[in-house]
Amino acid sequence: MAHHVLATPVTEAQVRALRINDTVTLEGTLFGIRDANQIALFDKGRETRFDLRGHAAMHTAPNVRRVEPSVEHPTGYAPMCVGTTTSARMERFTRPLLEKQGVRLIVGKGGLGAGSLAAFAERGGAYLAVIGGTAALETTWVEAIEDVDMDDLHPESLWKFRVRGFGPLLVAMDSHGGSLYAEVETRARANRDSALSRLGVVK
Amino acid sequence: MKVDLRQVEDAARELYVRALKVLPPDIKEGLARVSRTESDSTAKSVLGTMIRNIAVAEQTDNLLCQDTGIPIYSVTIGRGVEVDGVSLKAAIRSGCERATQEHSLRSSVVHPITRKNEQTSCGPGVPPIHIDFSDHPDELVIEMVPKGSGSENNSWLRMAIPAEGVGAIKTFVIDCVLDAGGKTCPPTIVGVGVGGTSDLCVALAKRAATRALGSACADAEGAKLERELTEAVNTLGVGPQGLGGDTTAFAVHVEIAATHITMNPVAVNMQCHSARRASATFTPRGVAYGF
Numbered sequence: 001m002a003h004h005v006l007a008t009p010v011t012e013a014q015v016r017a018l019r020i021n022d023t024v025t026l027e028g029t030l031f032g033i034r035d036a037n038q039i040a041l042f043d044k045g046r047e048t049r050f051d052l053r054g055h056a057a058m059h060t061a062p063n064v065r066r067v068e069p070s071v072e073h074p075t076g077y078a079p080m081c082v083g084t085t086t087s088a089r090m091e092r093f094t095r096p097l098l099e100k101q102g103v104r105l106i107v108g109k110g111g112l113g114a115g116s117l118a119a120f121a122e123r124g125g126a127y128l129a130v131i132g133g134t135a136a137l138e139t140t141w142v143e144a145i146e147d148v149d150m151d152d153l154h155p156e157s158l159w160k161f162r163v164r165g166f167g168p169l170l171v172a173m174d175s176h177g178g179s180l181y182a183e184v185e186t187r188a189r190a191n192r193d194s195a196l197s198r199l200g201v202v203k
Numbered sequence: 204m205k206v207d208l209r210q211v212e213d214a215a216r217e218l219y220v221r222a223l224k225v226l227p228p229d230i231k232e233g234l235a236r237v238s239r240t241e242s243d244s245t246a247k248s249v250l251g252t253m254i255r256n257i258a259v260a261e262q263t264d265n266l267l268c269q270d271t272g273i274p275i276y277s278v279t280i281g282r283g284v285e286v287d288g289v290s291l292k293a294a295i296r297s298g299c300e301r302a303t304q305e306h307s308l309r310s311s312v313v314h315p316i317t318r319k320n321e322q323t324s325c326g327p328g329v330p331p332i333h334i335d336f337s338d339h340p341d342e343l344v345i346e347m348v349p350k351g352s353g354s355e356n357n358s359w360l361r362m363a364i365p366a367e368g369v370g371a372i373k374t375f376v377i378d379c380v381l382d383a384g385g386k387t388c389p390p391t392i393v394g395v396g397v398g399g400t401s402d403l404c405v406a407l408a409k410r411a412a413t414r415a416l417g418s419a420c421a422d423a424e425g426a427k428l429e430r431e432l433t434e435a436v437n438t439l440g441v442g443p444q445g446l447g448g449d450t451t452a453f454a455v456h457v458e459i460a461a462t463h464i465t466m467n468p469v470a471v472n473m474q475c476h477s478a479r480r481a482s483a484t485f486t487p488r489g490v491a492y493g494f
Contacts, residue, residue, distance in 0.1 A: 021245075036318065062269055063309040080307055083269035086353040086386050110353070110385040110445055131252045131444060132353060132388040133477040135269040136260035154320070155309045170245070172446065181385060184447040188381055188439045195377050195435045201370040 003168065006105075009054025012124035015104045018171045020178035024128050025167030029146070030107070031057040032159030034085070037150050038093040042100070048149050048158055053102030058130070059087045059109075061155040064145065072144060079142045082161065083135025086110045087127070098123040111172060111181030120175045127173035129180075141166040204341040204487050206286040208294045211345070214483040214490055215298025218347035219274055219324075220306050222481035223266045226257055227494035229416040230453075230478045237390055237450040246448025250390075253443070253476055268477045271311045272349035274299050274330040279346075281339035292332050295345070299323075299330050311352070343485040348413050354391060354475040357383040360405055363467040372397055372469045373432065376455065379471040380436045385445015388475035392416065393436060393452045396470035397425065399460035408472035411456035413480060415494070420457045429457040443476070453478075 001021045006014060008028040018024065031052055040046040063081040067073045087108030094116035097103045104125050106112070109132035120126055130138060147160040172180045196203070234257070238250040260267045276295050280286065303310050303324040310322045312329050324330070337344075359379050363371035376395055383391075394412025396404040411420075420426040432455035442448025453476075462468060484491045 060269065061309065061311075063266060063271065063307060065307045081266040081269050081309075085270065086356065086388075088386050089356070109388065129444065129446065131249055131256075133268045133270075133351075133475055134252050134256035136263060136265040136267055137252065137256040139265060140259060140263070154322075155311075170446070180446055184441065184445060185381075185384055187447070188384070188441050191439045192377060192381060195438050196374060198438065199370075199373045199377075199431055199435050201373050 008056050010104050011054065012104070015124050015126050016175050018126045018174050019176065020171050020174050020180050022171040023168040024171060025165055026056055026163055026169070027165070028163065029055060030161045030163045030166060031055055032060040032062060032161060033057045033097070034059065034061045034156040035089060036153045036156035037158045038090055038097070040150060040153065042093055042096045046150065050147070050149055050158060050160060054104050056105035056107055056128070057097065057103045058107035059085045059090055060159070061085065062159065064155070075145050075148045077145045077148060079139060079145055079161065081135050082139045082142045084109045084130050084132055084138070086132070087112050091116060095119040098125050107169060111179070117173055117177065117179050117182070120173060121177055124175050126171055126175055128169035129172040130169050138166070204284050206284060206291070206343055206485055208290050210485070210490055211291060212294040212298040212301070214345055215276065215295040215347070216302040216305070217492070218345060218481045218483055219299055219302035219308070219349065221492060222347050222349050222479045223271060223308070224260055224264065226267060226477065227415065227480060231257060233416045233453040234476065237453065241448055241450050243442060243448035245446050246442045246450060249443040249446060250450065267479065268351060269309065270351040270353065271308045271324065272351045273312060273355065274324055275348045275350055276330055277333040277335070277346045279335050279337050279344045281337050281342035283340050284343050286343065288334065295332055296325055296330065300325055341487055344482060346480065346482045348480045351388070351475050351477065354387045354473040357387045358405070358408070358470070358472045360401060360468065360470045362401060363469055365465065365467050367467060371467060372428070373435070375469050376432055376471060377435065377439070380439060380441065380451060383473060384441060387473045388477065389441060389445060390443055390450045390453050390476050392474040392478055393432070393455040394472040394474065395429070395432065395455060395457045396472070397428070397457060397459045398462035398468060401468060403460055404468040404470040405472065407458035407460060408470035411458040412472045412474040413478070414456050416453055418456070420459065422459050425457040425459040429455050432457070
C-alpha cells in the first residue's frame, strides 16, 4: 500500500505502478469532466482545445464565483465548491476518454464498471476514489481555475484546475484488473441470502 | 397570524444556503456513532474524512457538497394562519432563485428534454413545493431539502402483489441497497414507502429518507420493519462509499399508507451521508431557523 505523489501529466509507467489500496496525491493540473461535456465530445463530435494526454480528469461540475479576470483568475471564475459526482453515469465514456483524449487517471466516487476496468488494463489507466460529499475539504486542495472550455454547457463545462496536495486519493481500480468495487460487490451479493434469512424471508 | 410574504421569500433563500452549509445535529451524531462502531480500516478513514469535511465547511463557510441538488420545499400551515397560497408559492420560488444567484450556487436544474439550464435552480415544476396543514395555532413551517442526485438517481418502485407478502418488501429493500452499491454516497438513510398508490408510495419513501435520524415510523408495524431492515442492510458489507465496511446505512426509515386489497407496493428512495435539510418556523414572535 504505497503512497504516490504524482505531478500531472503522468506516464504510462507511472500509472502501471499503481495498485489497488495504494494512495495518490495529485499536483499540478486536474481537468473537470462531466455528463454534458462528454456527450458533446464523444456523441456529438465536438472538439476541445485542451490537451488531456497523460492527465487526470475528475467527474465534477463545480460551484464557481464570477470575478474580475486577473492573473490569479484568468477565466473570470474563482473556485467556490469543487467536489465529485457519481462516476457510474459516465461509464461508457471511459474508453474514448483514454483512447481519444489520452487521459490516464479518472478521479470520482462510487466506482466504474467492467468496461472501464478493461480499458484501464489495455490502455494503462486507473481510477482514484475521492470521498463523495466532501467537497468543502477538496476545495481547499484547489488553487485556481486556470482555464475553461465549452462553457456554453456551464456548469458542465470542461474545467482546468490547478491543484496542490489533491489527496490522498485511494487507488480503487488499477491497470492490472484490480477493482475494490468489484471485490466489495461480490462479497455483498454473497451476503444477500443470509440477510434475507435474518429477515425471515423464505425462498 | 398574517404571514409576511417578503419574510417567506427571504426564508426560502436563507434555507437553501443554510441547508447546503450546515448538517443537522442528528446527522453529525449519526456519523460520530458509526465512526466509533466501524471495524474496517478503509471505512473508518472514509468516515473520518466525512467528519472532517463538516468541520471544514463550517470553518470556511462553504457548501458541504458540490451538488446543490434539486431544491424541495415543504410548507406546513397551522390553524389561524392567513396566507395567500399562490403568492406563498411564488415567494418561495423567488427566494430559491435569489439563493442561487446571490450566493453563486451551482444551478443543478435543467429542462428534461432540451437540458437547458436557466441558472436559477428553477424550471417547470421545480422547486417542488408541498403544502400540508397542522393543528398548531399561529405557526407556519417551511422545511427545505436540497436532494442530491447521487442518491436520487437510485430510486425504485415495485408494485408487488399480496401473494408475495411482506417478504417482497424486505427482499426489494435488500436488492435496492445492493444495486445502489457506492453510487448513493453511503452511509445512507434508506427511505422505504410501503402501501398507498404508486405515487403516494414513492412520496412516502422520500419522506422516510429525509426524516431525522432517531425518529421512528408512527405505525408500530412500520417501526418494527425499520428496525429489522436497519440491522439486515448493515450485514451486507457495502460500506461507506461502497468501499466495504460495516456501515452501509445510518438507518432504514419506513413510512406507510393503507393500500388496495390487490396491491402491495414498495418504493425506495435514499438520502446520502450529507443528509442536508433546514427549516424555518414562522410565529407571531418572528422567524426561527432550525433543521
